[in-house]
Amino acid sequence: MSDTLLFHKTYRHPSSKEWVVFVHGAGGSSSVWFKQIKAYKQHFNLLLLDLRGHGRSNNMFRDMMKNPYSFKSVTLDILDLLNHLKIQSAHFVGVSLGTIIIRNLAELAPERVKTLIMGGAVTRLDARSQFLVQLGNFCKHVIPYMWLYSLFAYIVMPQKTQKESRLLFIREAKKLCQTEFKRWFKLAADVNPLMGYFKEKEIPIPTLYLMGSNDFMFIKPVKEMVKEHKHSYLTEFENCGHVCNVERPDEFNEHSIQFIQQHQSSL
Numbered sequence: 001m002s003d004t005l006l007f008h009k010t011y012r013h014p015s016s017k018e019w020v021v022f023v024h025g026a027g028g029s030s031s032v033w034f035k036q037i038k039a040y041k042q043h044f045n046l047l048l049l050d051l052r053g054h055g056r057s058n059n060m061f062r063d064m065m066k067n068p069y070s071f072k073s074v075t076l077d078i079l080d081l082l083n084h085l086k087i088q089s090a091h092f093v094g095v096s097l098g099t100i101i102i103r104n105l106a107e108l109a110p111e112r113v114k115t116l117i118m119g120g121a122v123t124r125l126d127a128r129s130q131f132l133v134q135l136g137n138f139c140k141h142v143i144p145y146m147w148l149y150s151l152f153a154y155i156v157m158p159q160k161t162q163k164e165s166r167l168l169f170i171r172e173a174k175k176l177c178q179t180e181f182k183r184w185f186k187l188a189a190d191v192n193p194l195m196g197y198f199k200e201k202e203i204p205i206p207t208l209y210l211m212g213s214n215d216f217m218f219i220k221p222v223k224e225m226v227k228e229h230k231h232s233y234l235t236e237f238e239n240c241g242h243v244c245n246v247e248r249p250d251e252f253n254e255h256s257i258q259f260i261q262q263h264q265s266s267l
Contacts, residue, residue, distance in 0.1 A: 006081050007056035011037065011046040018114075018264055019087050020044045023078065025096030025120075026187070027173035029055030032095060035249035043257060047087065051101070052077055053180040055172070069183045071190060075104045082112060091260045095119040095245055100191065106203050115263050116207040117256045120242040122191065123199070124221035156217060156242050165243035202229040206263045209233065210252055212240030233259075 009030065020040055022033045030048035040046055050057040051074060078101070082090070089112050092102040099118040106113040153166045153173075173181070209226060211219045213236050226234045235255050237248045245252045 004080070005084055006049045006052065006077050008047060008049040008081060008085075010048075010085070011041045013041065013043070013045045016044050018044045018260070019047060019090035020260065021047045021049070021078070021082070021087075021090045021092050021102075023049065023092060023094040023098035023102050024051065024054070025094075025098045025169075026051075027054070027169055027176060027181075028096070028098075029172045029175070031055065031172065032168060032243070032246065033093075036093070036245060036253055039249075039253040039257065043261070044091070047081075047085065047090070049078065049081060051098075053176060053183065055175065058175060058180070069187055071100060071104050071187065071194060072108070074187075075101055075108055078105060079109055079112070088112070089114055091115045091117070091264075093117040093119065093256060094121075095243060097122055097187075099123075100194065103198055104194070106205050107198070110203060110205065113205050115260055116205055117259065118207060118209045118222075119245045119252065119256075120211065120215055120218065121209050121222050122218055123225050124191070124196075124218075159214060159241055161239065161247060162214075162241040162243070165241065165246045168246060169243070199225055199228070202231060204231055206259070207232045208235065208256060208259045210235050210237070210244055210255060212236070212242060212244045212247065213238050214240060215242045215244075218242065 007030075022030065022036065024030060024032045029050050033048055037046065037048075052069070082088075091114050092105065094100075094102040094117070096119075099116075099121040102113075102116055103118070106116060150170055153170050207229070209222050209232065211222055211234065213219065219236070222234060226232045237244050237251055240248050
């Protein structure tokens with residue numbers, strides 16, 4: 001595989017021409033979708049990928065190591081992969097920070113995106129999360145990054161029912177090196193300006209937000225955005241936290257697959 005291509009895995013359906021692309025969040029990897037594969041591959045072709053510096057894309061992009069990451073460069077990695085695989089357009093499923101990346105992809109190349117599924121979507125950092133990012137930026141050179149990441153994981157996913165999601169993300173984050181973590185951490189500072197722009201400019205692409213009612217840091221701004229955007233819809237899972245595809249996989253799969261099929265026939 002090329003050093004400039006993301007690590008990826010495909011599951012091909014015997015008859016469907018529809019592709020679904022899964023994009024994980026910061027600190028995760030394609031393994032966070034393990035509860036989606038069985039249900040999705042019955043209906044669609046699947047593409048799972050590891051973002052640069054994550055999972056099995058960890059040793060790639062050595063020529064880019066000196067450059068800071070941007071949402072644009074991370075998004076272009078995915079477009080390069082789609083071009084390589086000759087996937088003209090697809091449905092995109094993201095979780096956490098991955099939702100920003102797929103929304104940005106829809107901005108850069110709207111003709112490639114049929115629908116967006118936004119799980120545990122990050123649409124704005126509130127005052128508390130901004131404080132944590134600033135604290136992390138201040139401390140990232142002196143505190144081991146896994147301490148910082150574990151702290152973030154506990155703050156975003158604090159409840160007992162979120163333990164599986166929390167441990168999964170901490171385990172995956174351990175595969176990141178300190179330098180890589182710092183590059184991704186810096187991206188957090190770009191979230192609010194970018195999402196402010198996205199809130200102002202709606203795109204005419206069917207978008208489903210799947211959120212846990214206990215995702216206290218992120219659910220309120222999602223509700224505000226859905227009210228303003230006529231192509232956006234929200235399904236809320238009761239007693240569920242941030243990583244709803246892991247906590248409530250059956251409901252996540254049912255609602256998202258149904259949404260894709262519903263809009264696939266109308267596209």
